[in-house]
Structures are given as C-alpha cells and as structure tokens.
Amino acid sequence: xxxxxxxxxxxxxxxxxxxxxxxxxxxxxxxxxxxxxxxxxxxxxxxxxxxxxxxxxxxxxxxxxxxxxxxxxxxxxxxxxxxxxxxxxxxxxxxxxxxxxxxxxxxxxxxxxxxxxxxxxxxxxxxxxxxxxxxxxxxxxxxxxxxxxxxxxxxxxxxxxxxxxxxxxxxxxxxxxxxxxxxxxxxxxxxxxxxxxxxxxxxxxxxxxxxxxxxxxxxxxxxxxxxxxxxxxxxxxxxxxxxxxxxxxxxxxxxxxxxxxxxxxxxxxxxxxxxxxxxxxxxxxxxxxxxxxxxxxxxxxxxxxxxxxxxxxxxxxxxxxxxxxxxxxxxxxxxxxxxxxxxxxxxxxxxxxxxxxxxxxxxxxxxxxxxxxxxxxxxxxxxxxxxxxxxxxxxxxxxxxxxxxxxxxxxxxxxxxxxxxxxxxxxxxxxxxxxxxxxxxxxxxxxxxxxxxxxxxxxxxxxxxxxxxxxxxxxxxxxxxxxxxxxxxxxxxxxxxxxxxxxxxxxxxxxxxxxxxxxxxxxxxxxxxxxxxxxxxxxxxxxxxxxxxxxxxxxxxxxxxxxxxxxxxxxxxxxxxxxxxxxxxxxxxxxxxxxxxxxxxxxxxxxxxxxxxxxxxxxxxxxxxxxxxxxxxxx
Numbered sequence: 001x002x003x004x005x006x007x008x009x010x011x012x013x014x015x016x017x018x019x020x021x022x023x024x025x026x027x028x029x030x031x032x033x034x035x036x037x038x039x040x041x042x043x044x045x046x047x048x049x050x051x052x053x054x055x056x057x058x059x060x061x062x063x064x065x066x067x068x069x070x071x072x073x074x075x076x077x078x079x080x081x082x083x084x085x086x087x088x089x090x091x092x093x094x095x096x097x098x099x100x101x102x103x104x105x106x107x108x109x110x111x112x113x114x115x116x117x118x119x120x121x122x123x124x125x126x127x128x129x130x131x132x133x134x135x136x137x138x139x140x141x142x143x144x145x146x147x148x149x150x151x152x153x154x155x156x157x158x159x160x161x162x163x164x165x166x167x168x169x170x171x172x173x174x175x176x177x178x179x180x181x182x183x184x185x186x187x188x189x190x191x192x193x194x195x196x197x198x199x200x201x202x203x204x205x206x207x208x209x210x211x212x213x214x215x216x217x218x219x220x221x222x223x224x225x226x227x228x229x230x231x232x233x234x235x236x237x238x239x240x241x242x243x244x245x246x247x248x249x250x251x252x253x254x255x256x257x258x259x260x261x262x263x264x265x266x267x268x269x270x271x272x273x274x275x276x277x278x279x280x281x282x283x284x285x286x287x288x289x290x291x292x293x294x295x296x297x298x299x300x301x302x303x304x305x306x307x308x309x310x311x312x313x314x315x316x317x318x319x320x321x322x323x324x325x326x327x328x329x330x331x332x333x334x335x336x337x338x339x340x341x342x343x344x345x346x347x348x349x350x351x352x353x354x355x356x357x358x359x360x361x362x363x364x365x366x367x368x369x370x371x372x373x374x375x376x377x378x379x380x381x382x383x384x385x386x387x388x389x390x391x392x393x394x395x396x397x398x399x400x401x402x403x404x405x406x407x408x409x410x411x412x413x414x415x416x417x418x419x420x421x422x423x424x425x426x427x428x429x430x431x432x433x434x435x436x437x438x439x440x441x442x443x444x445x446x447x448x449x450x451x452x453x454x455x456x457x458x459x460x461x462x463x464x465x466x467x468x469x470x471x472x473x474x475x476x477x478x479x480x481x482x483x484x485x486x487x488x489x490x491x492x493x494x495x496x497x498x499x500x501x502x503x504x505x506x507x508x509x510x511x512x513x514x515x516x517x518x519x520x521x522x523x524x525x526x527x528x529x530x531x532x533x534x535x536x537x538x539x540x541x542x543x544x545x546x547x548x549x550x551x552x553x554x555x556x557x558x559x560x561x562x563x564x565x566x567x568x569x570x571x572x573x574x575x576x577x578x579x580x581x582x583x584x585x586x587x588x589x590x591x592x593x594x595x596x597x598x599x600x601x602x603x604x605x606x607x608x609x610x611x612x613x614x615x616x617x618x619x620x621x622x623x624x625x626x627x628x629x630x631x632x633x634x635x
Contacts, residue, residue: 001045002102008038009098010115013405016091017119017165018139020401021156023321025087026462027140028401029455032091035405036447039094042102043441051104052374054416056429059100059436061347062411065340066093066439069297072333076296078532080491085297085332087450088401090443092408097440099412106373106418112409113176113377116169117193119402123154123162124200130154131203142466152203156400163201163209164397168384168406170197171216175380178224181371208394216387223356223379230360231370276323276394278312279304283322286331294334298399302534303331305566314602321399325392328399345389348414351426352382355417358424374418381413457487461496468500477504484524491531495538498524502544521545529558536566540575547582555579570599570610577613586621593617 016031025032042048069089076082103109129137130152136144139155151159176182177190201209221243229236286303289295295303304319322328329338355378364370388397388407397403419425460483467476480497487493501521507514525542532538539562546555559579562572577592596610603609 001041002048005038005042005045005098006102006108006111008034008041009095009103010111012036012038013095013112013115013409014119016405017115017402018122018155020405021154021161023084023396023399025084025401025454026458028087028091029451029458031401032087032447033451033455035091035094036444036451038098039440039444040448042098043437043444046437048101050101050416051106052416052418052420053425054100054104055347055351055426056432057426058344058347058351058411058415060429060432061340061344062093062096062415063432063435063439065337065344068337068340069333072293072337073297076299078296078299078302078491078534079489080532081298081301082296083450083454084399087447088399088404090447090450091401092404093443094440094447095405096408096412096415097436099409100416103412104416104418106377109377109413110176110180110373113169113172116406117173119155120166120169120193120197120200123156123165124196126154127152127162127200127203142469143462151205152200154200158400159204160206160209160395161397161400161403163204163206164212164388164391164395164400164403165406166197166201166204167209167213167216167387167391168403168410170194170201170213171220171384171387172377172380172410173197174220175376175378175383176373179370179376179379180373206391206395208391211394212387212389212391215390216383219386220379220383223382227356227360227370227375227379231364275312275316275319278309278316279319279323280327281309281311282307282319283324283327283331287327287334290334292334292336294330294332294337297332299534300328300331302565305536305569306534308566308568308601310568310600312600314600315604316601317604321396323394323396325396325398328396344411345385348411349382349385352378352414352417354424354426355414355419358419358421362421362423377413378417381410381417385410385414454487454490457483457490457493460486461493464496464500473500473504476500488527489531491528491535491538494524494528494531495535495541498528498541498545502541505548518545518549522549522551533561534565536562536569536572539565540572543575543579547579552579552583566601568600570596570602573599574603574608574610574613577610577617581613581617581620586617589617590614 012031012034014031015034016028018031020028020031022028066089069085073082073086073089099109099112103112126137126139130145135149136146138144145153145157147153147157147159152162153159154162156162156165173190173194177187177194182190198213201213225236225239225243228239282304283300285307286295286300289303300322301320304322308319322331326338326341329341355374359372359375363372385407388403388410392398398407460479464476464479464483467473467479477497477500480493480500484490484493484497498521501517501524505514505517505521522542522545525538525545528538529535529542539558543555543558543562546552546558556579559572559575562575566572573592573596577589577596580586580589580592593610593614597614599610
C-alpha cells in the first residue's frame with residue numbers, strides 16, 4: 001500500500017505539473033484528486049515505513065499554519081475565493097506529509113526530482129514552441145495562453161510562474177548533481193539540464209526570479225563551501241576557483257543571451273516605476289481593515305479594486321493578486337498568518353542547518369566521503385526555498401497549485417532531511433504525529449470529494465466557454481445551466497449564467513416568455529451578488545437586469561453598491577449614466593458620463609467608454625429636440 005501511495009503521489013505531482021499551472025482550479029482538479037487518493041491510501045496504511053525520524057517541531061509549525069489557514073478559509077466571506085485557497089492548502093499539506101513520511105527514503109526522493117525534471121523537459125519544449133511563435137500554446141484543446149507574447153510560459157500562463165517552477169527544479173537538480181550517489185554520466189546530463197533551465201528562466205525575463213536565483217545560488221555556494229571546509233579542507237581552494245569560473249562563465253553567457261530582452265523590458269517597465277508599488281499600497285490598505293486576522297481567503301480579488309491606488313495608471317488592469325506573497329498574506333490572513341508562515345520557514349531552515357551540522361560532525365566521520373543523497377537534497381532544498389522566498393517579494397506563485405506543492409515538497413525534505421543520531425535527535429512533541437495523520441485523512445477525503453463535487457461543474461462551465469467561442473450559444477447556455485445546478489454555491493457560475501441569459505435575450509419574444517427570461521436573469525444575478533457581494537461587476541450586471549425588469553429603484557441601489565466597491569473605476573459611473581439615459585433623465589446622464597471621464601481606472605481599449613456614450617447621449621437629445629421643434633411647427 002505504501003508503494004501504491006507513492007506511485008499515486010508521483011502521478012498526482014506529474015498531472016498537477018501538467019495542468020495545475022494557473023491560479024484557477026479548473027485544470028488542477030485531476031491532480032488534486034490523485035494527490036488526495038495518495039494521501040488516503042497512505043493514511044489507511046497508518047504505520048508507514050519511515051527511513052528517518054522527522055522533526056516534530058517542523059511538523060508542529062506546519063500543523064499550526066494549516067489549522068489557522070483552514071479556520072480562516074472556513075469563515076471567509078466569499079466561499080468561492082476560499083475554495084481556491086483551500087484546495088491549494090490541502091494539496092500542499094498532503095504533499096508535505098507524503099514527503100516527510102512515505103517518501104522519506106532517499107531513492108524515492110530522487111524519484112520526486114525525476115518527476116520534476118520530466119516536467120521541466122515538457123515546459124522547456126512548450127517554451128520552445130512559444131519562442132517559435134506559438135505564444136498562445138495550451139495543453140488543453142480549445143484553450144489558449146492569454147499572456148502577451150514575448151516571454152515564454154511553457155505550460156504556465158504567466159512566465160513568472162514558470163520561472164518559479166524552474167527555480168525549484170534547478171536547485172534540487174544542482175544538489176543532486178554535486179553530491180548525490182549517481183553515475184558521472186548522470187551528473188553530466190544534470191549539468192546540461194541545469195544550463196537549459198537557467199536559459200529557460202532567462203527567457204521568461206522574470207527579474208524577481210533572477211534575483212531569487214542569484215540569492216539562492218549564493219546560499220548554495222556558501223553552504224557547499226562550508227561543508228567542504230569542514231570535511232575536505234584540501235579541496236577547498238580548488239572548489240572556490242572552480243565555482244568562481246563556473247559562476248562567471250555561466251552568468252556571463254546567460255546575460256549575453258538575455259541582455260537585449262532584459263534591456264527592452266527595463267525600458268518598457270522600469271523597476272522604479274513598477275505597477276507593483278501601486279498594488280502593494282492597495283494590499284496595505286486592505287490589511288488596515290483587519291490587521292490581525294486579515295479580511296479572508298483571497299479577498300484581495302476584491303480589495304485590489306476597492307483599495308486601488310489613485311496614483312496608478314488609469315489604463316492598468318485589475319491586479320487580482322498583491323504580487324507580493326507577504327503583503328497578500330497580510331491582507332488575507334493578517335499578522336497572525338504572516339507570523340505563522342515565517343515561523344514555518346525559519347523552523348525548516350534551522351532543521352536543514354542542524355542536518356548539515358550533524359553530517360559534518362558524525363556522518364562524514366563515519367563514511368569518509370561526501371556522496372550522499374540526503375546531503376544533496378538538503379542543500380538543494382535550502383537554496384530552492386531561499387530563492388522562492390526572495391522571488392515571493394515580487395510575485396504570487398504561492399497561489400499556483402504546482403509551485404505551491406513544490407514548495408511543500410521542499411519543506412518536507414527539510415522537515416525530515418535524514419538525521420540518524422542520538423546527539424542531534426529532535427525532541428518529540430506529544431500528539432503532533434497523531435494529529436498530522438488525522439488531518440491528512442481529512443485533507444485527502446476533502447480533496448477527492450472537492451474534485452468530484454466542484455470539478456464537474458467547472459468542466460461544464462469550461463465547455464460552455466469553448467462553445468461560446470464557436471458560436472454555439474444554445475449549447476453553452478445549457479452547459480452553464482447544468483454547472484449552476486451542480487454547484488449552486490459558486491458565485492462565478494451564477495454570474496456567468498446570468499450574463500449568458502442577458503446575451504441570449506430576444507426582445508421579440510411574447511410578453512410572458514420575455515418576462516420569464518428577465519426574471520430568470522434577475523434571479524441568477526441576485527444569487528451571484530448574494531454569494532459574492534464584493535464584486536462590482538456582479539452588481540452592474542444585476543442593475544442591467546433590474547432595469548430590463550422595470551425595477552428602477554433596485555437598479556439604482558445596485559449601481560450605488562458598485563460605486564462603493566469600485567470608487568475609482570469608469571465602469572460603475574458609466575452604468576449610472578446608462579441608467580439615467582434609459583429613464584430619460586438627460587442632465588443626470590450627462591453628469592454621470594462626464595464624471596466617468598474623470599475616473600482613475602478607465603475601461604480597457606475596445607470596450608464602451610464615457611466619450612462614446614456621451615456622444616450617443618448628445619445625438620439622442622439632438623434627435624428628440626428636432627422632433628419637438630417639428631411638432632411645434634406642425635399646423
């Protein structure tokens with residue numbers, strides 16, 4: 001059963017690496033189910049064969065963070081947002097505990113690195129397709145990558161997230177290349193693979209990832225030098241010379257390859273004028289609403305709109321994420337959440353350092369050589385963790401399933417690095433291991449159930465999206481109706497269904513059918529607003545439906561709610577103008593349109609804007625005035 005659990009774990013990791021590359025859960029559900037099944041079988045085995053004893057202190061910090069995040073997810077104001085954080089949290093918990101226990105044997109852990117390297121090969125191949133001009137490449141037929149051309153993404157929509165994944169892989173691979181018990185040919189192949197990954201990170205043009213790579217590289221070099229100094233001192237100076245030469249040649253080559261792209265990006269988006277600064281101010285403003293426990297899981301989806309920085313560019317789109325995992329944690333989970341995250345990281349890094357002290361003090365004296373799989377994975381894991389922590393200052397890859405799971409695997413490596421010593425043995429914490437098993441059982445069942453309950457309606461909605469692109473409106477509407485029926489608590493599905501009903505509305509229908517269609521629109525959009533009252537778009541869609549139903553006062557109330565949620569945006573101000581325009585209140589409509597023109601967040605190019613709407617108002621009033629004059633001149 002333990003081997004079966006490990007096989008399913010590897011398969012889940014692989015499938016998540018193929019599909020769980022976006023912040024949405026749609027394509028992550030298959031990998032989520034496989035990881036949950038692996039965890040469930042492992043818990044059924046109950047007493048797993050563990051090669052080394054893990055640190056109970058590390059397990060306790062992981063349990064504390066998972067418990068706190070789980071509680072905040074449970075009480076968060078928007079279930080759909082919380083569901084996304086919950087799925088990633090559960091997957092990370094299962095992956096972490098599987099790495100700590102069932103996959104504690106170094107050979108199985110090398111298997112994890114092997115899975116990551118297979119995924120790396122696939123991502124670099126997809127990146128090559130990007131580079132050849134297929135910038136919208138997507139593994140799933142009917143879907144396409146939406147990120148602008150110019151930066152490779154592989155299986156990821158966002159190139160920064162590909163860079164984060166490659167950063168995990170390159171450090172683990174480097175540790176294996178330097179210290180693992182592998183054949184010389186394998187070392188050479190790993191070296192070539194590392195160079196390919198470094199080039200791939202360069203082609204993502206992710207400045208945050210490159211900074212993290214540099215800091216992680218320094219950590220790996222310093223730890224390696226310390227280990228060699230304590231064990232093979234005669235080799236120390238030669239190692240220093242070799243590292244300087246390799247770092248210089250590799251760094252220079254990579255810079256030359258990516259120099260033009262980096263300069264181009266710097267000119268287009270200077271570091272000193274990065275949009276992230278404005279997004280960070282919005283995150284801090286949301287954090288001020290509830291400093292200690294945060295506003296709720298992924299509530300920055302709404303907070304980024306409500307607290308938008310007035311100094312940001314009017315053409316800048318919605319941020320969705322804080323582009324800084326620490327500020328995102330503060331906004332969503334407060335000071336307590338951030339403190340628990342930092343405690344978790346510090347505990348695992350210290351346990352990794354404790355392993356290195358044990359290795360040079362006991363293990364090396366007993367064996368006399370540095371070839372060690374546990375040493376390789378610990379050094380690579382510590383460097384990878386530091387690199388991703390630095391990258392997290394500028395990005396939100398912790399909200400992407402596969403990169404979050406990779407982080408959990410690295411933490412698992414450090415929680416149980418392979419210490420075999422009575423002197424360096426960690427203290428047992430009563431009850432923590434039993435609690436971990438119980439929580440893992442609950443997490444595994446929740447993952448399997450979540451994939452079954454929520455994955456099917458998500459699939460129906462995705463099929464509807466593809467059908468809409470093909471112009472199959474009736475089929476798309478049918479699939480959306482089925483999706484909302486299967487998942488009535490999903491605010492996004494209710495909103496999409498309501499919009500689809502509006503788009504399919506035909507004014508030429510008989511009165512009774514027309515009224516029934518409008519009533520259905522109102523019901524769906526009211527449900528969307530009830531499930532997620534923090535989205536201004538939901539309230540604006542509801543206002544349109546209420547206007548069609550003749551419920552003018554309710555429509556005005558919905559617009560005012562949208563104005564409160566998005567005070568700097570053009571869209572709710574335009575909606576106010578449309579409402580007055582429909583009612584023939586032309587002076588109020590004119591004021592609203594001109595007010596929309598002063599918005600700090602303008603509608604995207606190609607969509608309805610205030611100037612176009614204002615011109616339509618002027619044309620409409622001119623026609624009415626001409627008719628009035630003609631009526632007065634009529635004998």
